[in-house]
Amino acid sequence: EHIELLNRAAAGIVSEDFTFQAIEVRTVQELTRCDALVIPGGESTTISFVAQQSGLLEPLRDFVKVQKKPVWGTCAGLILLCDEANGTKKGGQALIGGLSVRVHRNHFGRQMESFATPVELPFLSGEGSSSNPDQFPGIFIRAPVVEEVLPHGDGPEVEVLARLANRVERAKAGLSLAQTKGDAGDIIAVRQGSIMGTSFHPELTNDARIHSWWLKQVISGL
Numbered sequence: 001e002h003i004e005l006l007n008r009a010a011a012g013i014v015s016e017d018f019t020f021q022a023i024e025v026r027t028v029q030e031l032t033r034c035d036a037l038v039i040p041g042g043e044s045t046t047i048s049f050v051a052q053q054s055g056l057l058e059p060l061r062d063f064v065k066v067q068k069k070p071v072w073g074t075c076a077g078l079i080l081l082c083d084e085a086n087g088t089k090k091g092g093q094a095l096i097g098g099l100s101v102r103v104h105r106n107h108f109g110r111q112m113e114s115f116a117t118p119v120e121l122p123f124l125s126g127e128g129s130s131s132n133p134d135q136f137p138g139i140f141i142r143a144p145v146v147e148e149v150l151p152h153g154d155g156p157e158v159e160v161l162a163r164l165a166n167r168v169e170r171a172k173a174g175l176s177l178a179q180t181k182g183d184a185g186d187i188i189a190v191r192q193g194s195i196m197g198t199s200f201h202p203e204l205t206n207d208a209r210i211h212s213w214w215l216k217q218v219i220s221g222l
């Protein structure tokens, strides 16, 4: 799904010296070919287990924290990119790290508590021609939130890109209040230097604006 939306986003970028190819990464060789990486949702414990087993965990840490190539994590991908996680499986779980934040896994509850709600993303205001330029369909599936921004040492600051609006505000956008979950102020999108994370799943919508925005950020840093 991410590749599909990235391809659509790339098709909208008109520049002579820009060529784009998206590949799936399962090996170190494939990772080495990449200028930037999206870590998708899924199950963070499984993703890090498989990454460890296939010798990808250290190369991923190097990609993110040493080479500082642009990375965007969605949901489980966000969890993996955080320096600390709460609500981890017993005994903890290996993370890639890089974002100076603590994330709370499964913040809204179990699978049955998954929900869709409009989210305000002020950074999108230049993207597309929607009548509601900042509004984006947020799909939260056993989603995490960033529960605390940690000291960032001598690295770049953590920018909070988006928080959930209050439920009454979101209910005005079409959902019934009962369907509208999550508390006002919950942090659902962050960026720190080359690393971005979103709690929700833009790749499960038909809206390529975040992919387009992110791709432009990546290109401008290359």
Ligand SMILES: NC(=O)CC[C@H](N)C(=O)O
Binding pocket: 040, 041, 042, 043, 044, 045, 074, 075, 076, 077, 079, 105, 106, 141, 142, 143, 144
């Ligand atoms: N949709 C998702 O990526 C769910 C994330 C999952 N709850 C985890 O901890 O990894």
